[in-house]
Each structure stands twice: as structure tokens, then as C-alpha cells.
Amino acid sequence: MNFDKELDAKGLNCPLPILRAKKALAEMTSGQVLRIMATDPGSVKDFAAFAKQTGNELLSTAEQGKEFEFYIKRK
Amino acid sequence: MNMPTDQAALDALIRQRLDEILPQKLEELKASKTPSMSIIATKGTLDWAYPPFILGSTAAALGWDVQIFFTFYGLNLLKKDVGDLKVSPLGNPGMPMKMPFGPDWFKGIDWNKFLMPNLIQSNLPGFESVATMLMKQTIKNNGVATIDELRSLSKEADVKFIACQMTVELFGFTHDDFIEGIDYAGAATFLPVAQQSDVCLFM
Numbered sequence: 458m459n460f461d462k463e464l465d466a467k468g469l470n471c472p473l474p475i476l477r478a479k480k481a482l483a484e485m486t487s488g489q490v491l492r493i494m495a496t497d498p499g500s501v502k503d504f505a506a507f508a509k510q511t512g513n514e515l516l517s518t519a520e521q522g523k524e525f526e527f528y529i530k531r532k
Numbered sequence: 533m534n535m536p537t538d539q540a541a542l543d544a545l546i547r548q549r550l551d552e553i554l555p556q557k558l559e560e561l562k563a564s565k566t567p568s569m570s571i572i573a574t575k576g577t578l579d580w581a582y583p584p585f586i587l588g589s590t591a592a593a594l595g596w597d598v599q600i601f602f603t604f605y606g607l608n609l610l611k612k613d614v615g616d617l618k619v620s621p622l623g624n625p626g627m628p629m630k631m632p633f634g635p636d637w638f639k640g641i642d643w644n645k646f647l648m649p650n651l652i653q654s655n656l657p658g659f660e661s662v663a664t665m666l667m668k669q670t671i672k673n674n675g676v677a678t679i680d681e682l683r684s685l686s687k688e689a690d691v692k693f694i695a696c697q698m699t700v701e702l703f704g705f706t707h708d709d710f711i712e713g714i715d716y717a718g719a720a721t722f723l724p725v726a727q728q729s730d731v732c733l734f735m
Contacts, residue, residue, distance in 0.1 A: 469675045469677075470674055471676075475593050476589055476590070476689075479593035479689075497675075507594065510595065511594060
């Protein structure tokens with residue numbers, strides 16, 4: 458999937474991945490896509506809730522071993 | 533003209549229209565309202581420093597309006613240097629005592645469970661410092677943010693910090709002891725905002 462910006466949140470724990478993602482999205486423009494890499498297992502549910510609450514669209518969630526990958530489209 | 537009948541017909545019409553329109557209108561109002569949260573932070577230890585800043589910064593990231601009212605020992609969380617916050621095993625039997633280094637089998641041992649009673653541990657000289665050091669290392673190993681970092685992120689995200697002026701004076705603090713950008717006020721300032729908050733927490 459294409460993306461405009463990448464955020465490496467690997468090794469970070471709650472709530473840092475969300476806070477960093479929020480910051481990254483704030484610097485992007487509407488329609489741009491942010492790719493996030495994380496290792497926090499709680500981030501799967503957290504990014505879904507974050508997207509729902511903020512109106513940014515969670516395009517996909519993927520799990521590869523102990524790593525998680527999210528694509529979020531800025532609203 | 534028969535007024536009562538007209539009135540009844542009108543009332544029925546209004547009720548019917550309200551039933552049709554109101555649910556959507558309420559949804560719109562709910563969606564347009566910014567959620568809000570008020571927290572009272574009353575504890576001044578390293579472990580209790582986390583909940584207000586984690587929830588405050590996360591709520592702000594979700595787009596909520598957040599205010600944290602710091603009172604009594606919670607004022608310690610506003611000091612310029614939060615590096616000296618401590619955690620105490622005394623009276624805290626729920627706190628696991630695990631080593632943040634060594635092989636996995638060693639790290640998995642909860643020393644609190646069988647080493648010695650909590651009361652004796654806590655009376656060993658320097659035990660509080662050791663416990664604090666161990667917790668800080670564990671926090672670091674787990675990629676958990678420091679209090680200073682979470683506080684800065686909260687501040688950046690416009691979380692409002694209010695220090696209880698009464699307890700500032702009670703404990704002999706001055707405004708110079710604290711970080712910039714804090715409001716100093718009392719219960720009368722906190723309550724009306726808390727009344728309007730969707731989420732209100734005491735910590």
C-alpha cells in the first residue's frame with residue numbers, strides 16, 4: 458500500500474504509539490496516508506478506537522510475528 | 533372552531549414530527565460535542581504519576597478537552613524536576629518486586645511473594661531508593677514513557693493543568709517550584725468544569 462509518511466513506534470508502549478501517531482497526522486494533509494509500525498499488542502485495539510474517535514480512517518491492520526502494521530488515512 | 537380538537541391534532545402532529553426528527557438531531561448534537569474529561573490527581577509517587585498523564589495525554593490525542601486538577605501530594609507531579617518521584621513498597625503489597633535484568637527465569641521471580649514480609653523490606657535502609665531504581669529500569673526496558681515525557685506531551689496537546697492554591701500554600705510551595713503554564717485556583721474553579729465533563733476521575 459502507498460503511504461506518505463512513516464512512523465516507527467516499535468518498542469514503544471501505551472500510550473506513546475497513539476500520541477506519536479496523533480502528532481504525525483497533525484503534520485499531514487487531508488487524504489494522506491500514515492504507515493505505523495508497532496510492537497505493542499494493545500495497539501491493535503487502540504488504533505481502531507483512535508481512528509473511530511478521531512474520524513481518521515484505519516485502512517488496514519496487519520500482524521507479522523510480533524510486529525503490527527497500521528495504515529491510517531488522515532481525515 | 534373547536535379549539536380542543538385542533539390543539540389535540542396539533543399536539544399529535546408535533547409528537548409525530550418530534551419522533552421522526554429528534555433521534556437524528558440528538559445524534560448530530562452528540563457528534564458535534566467535544567468530549568471532555570476532568571481528573572483530580574492527589575498522589576505524588578512515581579507509580580501514581582502515570583494514570584493522570586497517560587489518560588490526559590491520550591484523551592487529548594482523541595480530541596477531548598482535558599483538565600487535571602492537582603491537589604495535595606499530586607502537586608509533586610507539577611514540580612520542575614519530576615526525576616525524584618519515588619515508589620514505595622511500604623503498604624503496597626500489590627507491587628510486584630521483579631528484577632529488570634538477568635535471565636528470564638530470574639526476571640520472572642516476584643520477590644515480594646516469598647522473600648520477606650513487606651513491612652520488613654520497607655524498613656531496610658535505602659529500600660525505597662532501590663525499589664524506585666528497579667521500577668525506573670523496568671519502565672525503560674518496557675518502552676514506557678517517562679513522567680517528564682508524558683507531562684510534556686500532555687502540555688503540548690493543551691491539557692489544562694490546575695494547581696490547588698490552598699495545598700500549594702499548605703505545603704509551603706511557591707509558584708517557582710512548578711513548571712510554567714499552570715493555573716492556580718480552588719475547588720470552585722474545578723467543580724463547574726467537572727460538572728460539564730463527560731468523564732470525571734479521582735486519582
